[in-house]
Amino acid sequence: MSVDGGTPLVEVDSLKKYFPIRKGLLSREVARVHAVDDVTFSVREGETLGLVGESGCGKSTLGRTIVRLLDPTSGDVKFRGRSIAKLGRRGLRPLRREMQIVFQDPYASLNPRKRVGSIIAAPLQIHGVGDRDERKKQVRALLATVGLSPEHYNRFPHEFSGGQRQRIGVARALALRPKLIVADEPVSALDVSIQSQMLNLLDDLQEEFQLTYIFIAHDLGVVRHVSDRIAVMYLGKLVELSPAEELYERPIMPYTEALLSAVPIPDPDLSDQRERIVLQGDVPSPINPPSGCRFHPRCRYMTDICVQVEPPLVDYGNGHLAACHHPLNVDKETLDRARVSERHTPAAADEHAKPEDPSGASQPVPTPDIQRSSVVRRIVDYSKRPEEQT
Amino acid sequence: MPQPLLEVKDLRVSFRTEDGVVKAVDGVSFTLSPREVLGIVGESGSGKSVTMMSVLRLINDPNMLVSGEVLYKGRDLMKLGKGQMQEVRGDEIAMIFQDPMTSLNPVYRIGDQICEGILTHQDIDKPAARKRAVELLQQVGIPHAGSRVDDFPHQFSGGMRQRAMIAMALANNPDVLIADEPTTALDVTIQAQIIELIDKLKDDFDSAVVLITHDLGVVADIADRIAVMYAGRVVEFGAKRDLFYDPQHPYTWGLLGSIPRLDRPKASRLYSIEGTPPSLISPPQGCKFRPRCPHAFEKCMEEPELVSRVDKRDHLDRCWLDPATKRVTRYNTIEGGRAA
């Protein structure tokens, strides 16, 4: 699936999206929600980039800003090398054909008064694709592609289950044969058995239409399953970016470690064995994010430097970047090689705050056992287990 | 086996609708022992919430039909008068709900809402109830409980609201705490906090817990026994380890296989249960899971009963497949089809 070294389809450069909070007589701006705060990364053609984080971390805002459903406060988004952050409505129009979004709530995102056929045909119509009959033919084909029956053409959304509605949403997104699909929590509202059907469908479609996905989700199990690379966000910041498997085996940022350890494992023994890091407290407000490293109030490795200096994104090799003063699961060798990633340096970060800071304040916490914090990997042999017990 | 605290016998709940009678709960039976954690797992529409709401008789719908027995300490709750039922609710059996954002009344202070429950069931005065409310908030881990007690719900985060709900439910030392998807609306890290809290408090308060969830991962941690529900019925019921390591029903296998798992190498393709849950108005003939079951055979057109395994009396399931076949066929499903 992954196309290593492929050309970037999307480049996000120091992207910021703030929402003003207005108050008082003249609606003065009294504060800002730092929804997306200086995020830089790129997405290669044909890959799936997973975007994870808790509610309020800005992942959905980021997704919507990339496809320009929201206007960025500053920074740039490039699509196929062309800056789209400042394009107007007219300029965006051809791009809308190439970038589509699938929303989380299959119940709220389809117009209940429109027939399924016209919902899916709407993008074709807007972009003037084909005539009526041609569009109708295409919609029927699309319905079949997403696993619905073409006879569903004349039904209304309420006649479908949640999973089927999500398929309609996907069909609508596919109508214009886009290159990029931003899937914003596409399976969160679905039951487990339906969720896996949906994930498999997205997988098939990617192959068939050579799609690039930005897959936003809070479920790390789902994200791992679909993604080639994963970006972890916390309070508007990109805190870790890594190839998918590596992130799960070797999380560098303590927040990622805690997230992974909080995922329930449907296996009682493994669940008992593993070390659980239960983060204390809630995610702080994105209006007044904590100083330095935004994760420091909840971090168990927190030291003074974390309060004072915002850690830069550091490249630990193999495309694994993380922003942390006390990186986990990193051996000395890697640490020596590690460089503050030029393209990913947050503007505010201090060059001296690299982990190899001579002051020693930011020496990594010793990690005697690299496997310590990673999720225990073991395969249970179901055919043998019960006999062992008896 | 100890005397059950709660025993549900052949509970049936249906709703008359314009399209026909919806059989939401269709003959559910189970027992709950003191201090036990029972997990009820199922997808939406499986009847798991309706079952537990009916135990507390919380559904107030003129189109509802209920039958069956709910024995709590030997008394049939279904036969109690309204007043007697109110004495049971919140005092002996308490319940918390899925969405902490909407489950607290937005116009009253958190403390007042906790006190209200205490004053209803205990013979103490208001200052004492308030003191108790602060203690409870401390116990569920609300920082600065003494001042936060006067906050309104909207001043609490989602996780804190769920903690407040738990404090409210435990206010009268109930013997049974029913938790209906208590973590579904919360973030993973907060979810872990809440599960840990319930696990700790059930010991502090000597309560049995019924944990309703759609997530097998959640019950893997704290449940003692698990019931899997499908289309209004219990399809498998057994001790946690039996259910996870020796599951008997193809639906349970499917559930286990459909979850993208962190503890296994990445599957190239997820196992998925084909089709959609059946209509509860005109369910399929025989086994309700038959149309989606890859192992269905002729016999499945007859209705299977919930029966004990020959070698394990307390592990029940509703499936015609013989144990040997199950052992051979389930591996692929549970392993998410990875081996295939």
Add this chain to the structure above:
Amino acid sequence: MAVFIVRRSIGLIAVLFAITVLTFLIFFATPGVDPTRALAGRNPTPETVAAIKHQFGLDRSLPVQYLLMMKRLFISRDLVSYGNQALKVVPAITSAAPVTFSLVLGAAVIWVVFAILTGVLAVILKGTIFDPLLMILALIGISMPVFWLGEVANLVTQDRLHNTFLFHWVPPLGYTPLTSNPWQWFLHLVIPWITLSVLYIGFYARVLRANLLDVENEDYVRTARAKGLSERRVLLKHMLRTSLITFVSLFGLDFGVLVGGGALLTEVVFGLPGVGKLTYDSLVKLDLPVIMATVIYGAFFITIANALVDIVYARLDPRIRPA
């Protein structure tokens, strides 16, 4: 709070300006309107007409006329009616306002009490025959026009049954100020109060019932039941309180409209010399100064009522209180 008051005051001034200009323009755009004729009496000489035009400033341009009128209304407060030059507009309003206020306040008390009783009762009796029965009664109340109901009430209490024990206490139509004789004030207003409130009882009872039934499905009501609270407590403490939020905002608006002169028909039917009656008379005579004054008075009360609703709203719903 200060910000709130300032913002509302600015809003009020803007509303008053817009509405007076609009009234002014509509008045002069209406065909057949010529205040000079009303002012000059029958068969005036051209000289009289010119003199009157000059006296009232009617020979000036419209903007100047508008400003003159506003000046006489707000600053010198000596604007007089076109029809009856003895009628000073400002005192006319200030003497009519207490009548309207008495009428509306009494009716409001009756309608709030009975609407809540009916609405709550309908919810308690849901599933029995009484719920639809109450709602049909409410619908009948809404459907009866107030002028018709008023006339019927008058016919019954003043004429047909006046000499029976039932209604012999009903005084003749008219008004007695509260300050001169409270008992007579009360007797004069009882029938108008009931007449005016019938419509609102019906409407508010239906709104409240619908709201209560909505709230019944809220999660926190289920939580309240799960706590073991009695049905009465669940209904009164948890359901009614939140349902009243809509109720109060509707009430504020209706109350503002009625105090501002909207009880016009009731006042006319019962011969009560209130603002509504004043408006009615001035409209019949197309008497711009009085129309202008009543419009300003009405807009003022509606805006005030809106502000009050917002304050009460914030009291009822802590989520919108400033932190």
